[in-house]
Amino acid sequence: MIGKVIIGKSFAGCIAYNLERPEADLLEAYGVRETSIKDMIHDFNMQRKLNPSLGEAVGHIVLSWSAEDKSKLSPVIMVERAREYMEKMKIKDTQYMIIQHTDRAHPHLHLIYNRVANNGRTITDRYQKVNNAKVCKEITLRYGYHLSEGKAAVNRHRLRGADRTKYEMNDTIQAAVRLAKSFPHLEAMLRQQGIHVHYKHLGGSESVQGISFSKGAIRLKGSEIDRSLSYGKIRLQIDRNMRSLPKEQWSVGKGERPVSDIRVNAIRDVLIDNGPSLFSELLRSEQTENSEILPGWQKRKRKRKKGRRI
Known part of the structure; x- marks a missing residue:
């Protein structure tokens, strides 16, 4: 129901x-x-x-x-x-x-x-x-x-007005997010489809707190379109997209932030939506990735010398 x-x-x-x-x-x-x-x-x-x-x-x-x-x-x-x-x-x-x-x-x-x-x-x-x-x-x-089965089960051909636009926006944005290498890249792809991206900043600073999308007279928060389109979750997906590319393609264009910045901020934002379980998952991921690039001598634990410290 x-x-x-x-x-x-x-x-x-x-x-x-x-x-x-x-x-x-x-x-x-x-x-x-x-x-x-x-x-x-x-x-x-x-x-x-x-x-x-x-x-x-x-x-x-x-x-x-x-x-x-x-x-x-x-x-x-x-x-x-x-x-x-x-x-x-x-x-x-x-x-x-x-x-x-x-x-x-x-x-x-x-x-x-x-x-x-x-x-x-x-x-x-x-x-x-x-x-x-x-x-x-x-x-x-x-x-x-x-x-x-969520949005996939909706009879879209029967939708009218704002509901129809919302579902069309969802399909377009979801497809663009899966391809985006950065937020400017995402904005450019969506602009071609008549969708504009708007950011909510924290206390007048440059720190982004939320995201919304508009098409014509309709403007909706990302999370109102779909829970997967919150600012933090989009950020994490963009980071995944970048990590799936060869390192030589990790270029940062004008106005785009490096992947490392996206990674750090994505963890902070997505934790708000997903809680402690995600933190553990991300921590394990980071430890695994770091262990692969450390020299062997850094992987081994140092044995404590017996005896008291003077």
Whole structure:
């Protein structure tokens, strides 16, 4: 099971879009009349007035399962999973609707809820995308649903707008990172594909803290496109690329840093993402590489002389 989080401003547009189609089936509604679409929109907007300063009051979650999970699901079970999802996401004490669409091979629901709760408080969207991924994985593992194979399993031909651009950027950047010998080299390759690289510097210094990419009006952090595209991980991959080349090709062009600089900083940055286990792995790697170039007499340990020091 996976979830797509959408925050919007118009209940009229969201509800009409999801209900005014032949493949739509309203499975459950809470806090709103089911007499007509017009009445539902009215009821959502009346509660919205309890918190008029909240501009984006429309919560919209798309919950999808793999086509392989069809035999495990029914409208009743899907409603139960949607309720469990809302509970874990702390979406409670508010109006909501659960709508099933049957226009795709895979089962999926549209959950529409009011971000203005019954008491007028705001249901936060802080860290919602991160929590969404965590909760979906918990439910998937708990009930034995099919685990997707990440971005490779996405039906890209169905993507539109920003989602389509994000996946196109991911494919292009991943391919360029596997070939890049330096960051300027990476920038040049991506520029030819209409993608620009931006760096975040630490406290106004020259020390780079993060990386983002833009294409047209869309700009995303590397880690938002894919976890493997954080600044530290790209840096480590560039270092691997350089080490796989013959030493005579380890040239440093104008504006490029030597591989040794990349290596030192890559260890620091990537440890943030990968923790102590990676440090041990890198340390062993360095010790192995260094032992291959040391003279034999330096490899042997010196024996301590017996007796006390004077």
